[in-house]
Amino acid sequence: MTSILKVSSMALTMAVCLVQANASRPTSVRFTNYPILPNMIASSIFAAVTKLELEKQAKEKLYQAGSAARWTSNGWSHAHRYLDPVAVSQMNDNSFLTVQSAKELVRRTNTPLPHLQSDPNVVLEWRKQINSICSTPIPQCNPNDIYRSADGTCNNLENPTWGSSMRPYLRYLPAAYDDGIDIPRQHSVNGGRLFSPRVISNVLHSTGRSDLDEGGRSVLLMSWGTITALDLLGTSVSQGLNNSDITCCPVGQSTADQIASCFPIKIPKHDRRFRSNCMNFVRSATAPSPMCDMDVRNQINEQTSYIDASMIYGSTQATQNRLRQGNGGFLKTGPGSLLPPADDSTCILSNPGEFCFDAGDQRNTLVPSLAALYTVLVREHNRIAKQLHYYNPLWSDEKLFQETRKIIAAFVQHINYNEYLPHVLSDIHMRVHGLYSSPRGYNNVYNPKLNPTAANVFGAAAFRFGHSSVPSFQGIKDLHTQYAIQVPTELTYLRPNLLFADNGQGVDKVNFWQLNSIQAKQDRFFQDATRNELFLNESGDALDLAAINIQRGRDHGLPSYNAWRKWCGLHPALHFRASPGGLIHHDPLSAILLSKVYKHPDDIDLYTGGLSEAKIKGSITGPTFSCILAKQFQLLKEGDRFWYEHNLPGVGFTAAQLHEIKKVRLSQIMCRNTRIRQIQKNPFKVPSLYNQIVGCESLPRIDLRHWIERSRHHVYVFPVTSRQFFNSAVMVPNNPVRLWTFALPATLQAINL
Template identity: 40%
Template sequence: MTQTGNLITCCDKKQPPFPEACFPIRIPADDPFFNKKCMEFVRSVPVVDNSCPCEPRQQMNEITSYIDASNVYGSTKEEVNKLRSFKHGRLLVSDGGLLPPRANQLSCSLTDPGDFCFLAGDRRLHEVPTLGSIHVTFVRYHNYLASQLKQINRHWSDERIFQEARKIIGAVMQKINYQEYLPAILNYDIRRKYCLTAECKKYNDKVDPATVNSFAVTAFRFGHSQIAGMNAFFKLVQPRSKCPYGYGYKRKRCPMSEIIELERVQTETTFQNPKLVFDNVDGLQLFQITNASLKADGEIHDSVRNKLFLDSDNNSLDLAALDIQRGRDHGIPGYTEFRKFCGLSPVKYFRSGKHGLVDHNPRNIKLLRKAYRDVRDIDLFVGAQTEEHLPHSALGPTFSCLIAEQYKRYKIGDRFWWERPDPIVGFTRGQRRALNNLRFSKIMCEMHKLSEIQPYVMLLPNQKWNRRRSCRSLPSLDLRPWKEHKNGR
């Protein structure tokens, strides 16, 4: 969009109004789905560099790089003020504990009367309903923390409660990312090598924690191949005999609740539409933690490969093509260059032997040879996405390297990292111990009325070490270390 809010189009006119902003994608005449010759693509907003116009084009980042819960609170003071109630440290919510409405009701697609576009710290929350449901989770958890902090520190002001709850939410997100999410996609050897394990708590003020281009527009888009073709929501039906307190640890024979699917809808019908969040946000979260994502590989589901943002006129986009084009827009070097950066074996030929595509299977080598004239032309997204996975990992070696390197920077370059015992900006020892005992599963239980859950929600439940258990058997965040006495902490 332009600064005035007008939509930039690049395909409909021979002379687009802003040609310098356009980088449209040519569609071959024999494409099996698209019947147009051009796919819309607008370049990222560039950073103005008055000192040296000969420098390479750099892009503007509108959100913070730190893992600081800016998706909940926004990245500017103006944004956070729009989200606050300014009463008892709470964030604004609508009926049912959902997000508040935003002023611009044209920012999403509404199909049901009474629904509205949500306001959150990140405006992309409507892209898929599962993302919107995560926003609801953390807004509810902020307000839960605010009410608990108010009870134990009745003399605290609205500002003090809000900032303390916000600080806890930021720490919780850091903990979830490093202790639950990264172990689900990166093996232990990679995490240990890149200082992502709990033992590594060092801080280096020379490390720039900013988000690098290759991570933002390529490596961290690997999850686009994990998107399934269906969204759904479920409900839990309690058994007739109720389980005693603490079930899941000692009482193994207590009957489990039954998970029943209520509705299943095609993914392409849910883009930019908050309907599923309004209908049953709790069941939507239950769907997320009980259903497997697709494998992260070179296969991308038709719902996003051909039907991304499908409208009533049958216009849509191709997410894979957009990911590749965004890398080119940002000037990302090719796949072979990042192999060198990561210290991996060099690639010079389209073959599986020495100096070849040693981390690809024969089928993918053949497809890459067909798509590219030279191995140096292979886009980073395509080359790394089609690698065979490392052992006990969801990714190949190149993306594992780039994602681990970025998360390392986030951690050791952040002075406010939750695990560091900084006497001014950090948490006390008791507070860190309390945070370390909390799991994302418990937050899901408390914020979405669940009675049973697997301890590690990033992984599917199983009958061994990650079996479903009573939510009451999981510890809540102990807020007693936050109680402030008359003489201070």
């Protein structure tokens, strides 16, 4: 195992430098008919512009026919709504134009795309002409800025767009599209079509209700993994006219069939759950390559790639401004110190007095346990801002906000690498990739040559491993009586009502429940709540998350499972037996089932192949996913100029401040921002003989006096009491926000709790 990891680690430098198809681009082949090249490029661009216009006309027909909004009540659109509709729509159009122009140029010149990309004469003429319809501005950086930008730009001063929001994902391997450019992989290497993702889901991922996690890991681990994903990843699906939802079912609907964004999942006959033959699936929104160069289809990441708590603060300056209170460095909150109100179309309301929540990511209420964790982190921001203001009364709102945001981002980084990842990855992966923080002091690992941009494979497959651990229930648990109420997960999607329980005390009770409840076992199986009832609507329609993940990988052009095995330095499977030369990291039954739904080992989708691997001892992921995850998190650490352990002048923390930050534990944050007074030390495992409950007052305290800005002429002395660290009531500002009351739409009353 160690030798494999060393080989895998050596591949890291090559991986981060590999963009799109660079690895396969020849340098000796040239397009030679240069006199006609300008006309060929102009004609190709014109053809693409015409095709885009036809696409928009088809979307308008769909919208006018009323089909475009039919899926809205299902909730899928809520979870994938654009954070910045105007910007994403423009980028999606620009990407469409560049990809379709490149595709047309390949056809007209009869020259493979890699050959055209490698020819400087072609590239220069392309850039000259494409500039009139597509541009990707490069931000101007101020090297003296001491805080992160909201959108992640200028983190790397030499490559200011690396890791920033509204940019394409990075590719570690060339994309695997059927036509090499944009058509999803749908055919076997042996010929014939691949099986539908729903068939694969039925065979490999079906279970009903699986076992609980054998290691006693709590639901909070699943919630933290989700919130980390929202910090790093945000891929919206393409949308129709006026940001409406696109309906691709039923298959054969003439207007929908004309829309390139449609890629519906075929449902087999006699499916035990679904009666139709089609599951709606819309392709992800895309982004053009840098300088709008010729390239294959690539998807847009709306979030910053850095671990910067952008799920709280937002990944654009406009979002960040919207969430700020405007005084004291505070974030806005709602009544009862809940998240602030948002538009009522962003969730499903169950009772009068409830409201949807606003945060840095609109997916904050996917399930109640996620929203409860969000609330704790926003409260922690406001608690710290209040105490910093106490110690530094002359600091402006801007200074208080940025210093607090810097501290919260450091907390999130420290918890991820020292509490969360050790559950996900084995100790040897953690050590080989340098993922543990140093026990004390600085750790200057920043390398400006490393590109930390989130990889497509990370977001579309590897970091979706946690979907298997989503439990069958959500719930609340009384802090005193221990009385618990559980609700089927499918009845809680996008519904914040559990957080409003008991006059607003639901946040504490949901958090107490997820601290004391075991998540589903991490394996190849999905619960019915996610595999058959995802975003269940009032008509009984739902989705299959396992099938969607498989289809999303094909949509994104992810290479097969075997390709990633090779990239990781692991042996590819040459046959379907769980023996040498075959599926050596699968149990015999999984290997047999894979042979039932794939014609050749090279056909296996990465998501299914990786998820069905046997877990490495001491982790919850198999070798292939562990490899991809470890590499990505290494890049996120070593490619971040603002990494919390760096001692860059003016950017990093002082030695004393860093010492305090390294004391932080998620259990402390839970104590400080809820009414929980006793908690287990490791919140990612339920209480046990080896993870005993302790009083909150016994946990290490973060001393914010090290942030006192001392003047030359004055020495500030502040009395400090334990009340300033642990409060019987949450010390957060309560905005004078109206408690909005929304009437529940009649169409949703059938699933009220």
